[in-house]
Amino acid sequence: MIDPGGSRRPPWPPEPRRSPGLDPVAAPLRGRGPEAGILAESLDRVAAGQPAVVLIEGEAGIGKTRLLDSAVQDARARGMQVARGRAEELEQSRPFGLVAAVFGCERSSGDLRRAAIADLLAAPLGSGGTVTSDPGLRFRTVDAFADLAEALALAGPLVIGVDDLQWADPSSVLTLGAVARRMAGLPVALVGGLRSLPRGTDLDRLISLLETAGARRIQLAPLPDTAVRDLVADAVAAEPGPALLAGAAGAGGNPLFVTELIGALLQDGTVQVAGGRAEVAHATLPPTLRLTILRRLSFLPHPAVRALRAASILGSSFSLTDLATITGSSALELSVALDGAARAGVIEDDAPRLRFRHDLIRDAVYEDLPGGVRRGVGPEGGGGGGAGGAPGGGGGGRAASSACFSRWSSPRIRAWSFAVFASPRKR
Ligand SMILES: Nc1ncnc2c1ncn2[C@@H]1O[C@H](COP(=O)(O)OP(=O)(O)O)[C@@H](O)[C@H]1O
Ligand SMILES: [Mg+2]
DSSP: OBOOSSOOOOSSSSOOOOOGGGOTTTSOOOSOHHHHHHHHHHHHHHHTTOOEEEEEEOSTTSSHHHHHHHHHHHHHHTTOEEEEEEOOGGGTTSTTHHHHHHTTOOTTOSSHHHHHHHHHHSOOTTTOOOTTTSHHHHHHHHHHHHHHHHHHHHHSOEEEEEEOGGGOOHHHHHHHHHHHHHOTTSOEEEEEEEOSSSOOHHHHHHHHHHHHTTOEEEEOOOOOHHHHHHHHHHHHTSEEOHHHHHHHHTTTTOHHHHHHHHHHHHHTTOEEEETTEEEESSOOOOSSHHHHHHHHHTTSOHHHHHHHHHHHHHOSEEOHHHHHHHHOOOHHHHHHHHHHHHHTTSEEEETTEEEESSHHHHHHHHHTSOHHHHHHHOTTTTTSOOOOSOSTTOOSSHHHHHHHHHHOOOHHHHHHHHHHHOOOOOO
16 A cells, blocks of 8 residues: 555554554564665665665565564654555455555555556456456556556655565566656666565565565575564563573574564463562463464453454454454454453554554464364365464464474463353353
């Protein structure tokens, strides 16, 4: 979506009020100085009228989105135009879905160029096809996007941020290539975030093209110990003690895993803070991110968990209206139920929708629905939507993380997961 420059209203009544210790969004960026430096240099280039391309790569939860967001924030602070969007795992078959979101192309748009593109995207009346069924129309649409990007860049510096490129639909990948070819001599930065695997041939081709255009590639490594320490200190708002740090070390430098671990410990009251020091008596921490997420959810009230389970069927982002439709609850009831989940950092505002804070959180909830429910009501018919590289022992997609779950036999974790997923019967 093109940055409108105004502040966004939350989409549902209660204003989320997270405790500072559990607010991973508000916490400062830790341990990514060199990577942030590369992005700042790229924006300097754009400010000087030159193009720049940066690709941020790494496993799920390692901090790609966070880094991309910090570049976007920097661009806004410099007064640059920002076009920002993310590909959705469950929308890979929507032609031009990613680039239409990035450039805010809607039929209701007040901007004629964007509305015209939205018209191109609408299926030709009565044809039963899509914009990609007709190769001529497809290329006209690609050109129209490239023209739009060029016109924006001619008006002033532009930063295009595209996240989760591994899920981009083929037409959007083609379009980003066309945009990149038009960037020479223009003040445009293209900043992409993507998981290292899996990757289709279309995306490989785009990456080669971007490399030829001088793309800089940032491979995000696990956070160093000092940064993990800082991350823990931010979360507990105190100096972390050795046992707490030893527990956090089990997260292997993956910031999502670290924040989920500490969130779980804070939620169950295991962390004791005294005299500015935070410590745990004995850290009994789940060995995988997935189990940690399940443990975190077990502290939420039942209505919140039920709402999250239903939301997981809708995808990583969902609207209250759709959730109300599939649950039969009112939007108001759902908003109250989900308020606690927002405060705990499980979901967040992505106006006009809500979003799981991370795809892996959605995956953990979804994968624990009974198989029959997933097959019966899931938008991908139970087949799509894998975790794709979950860290902490659950890597390699849905099957691997399920296997990992059943391998770990602690009765306590079983009790947690039972508490989370046993829905009370209606009486
Ligand atoms: N360097 C960092 N410092 C502080 N928090 C971070 C850092 N990197 C990531 N996080 C937090 O960790 C979580 C996962 O990061 P995210 O960027 O969503 O991962 P990815 O996009 O690679 O899957 C988010 O809550 C994010 O705010
Ligand atoms: Mg991400």
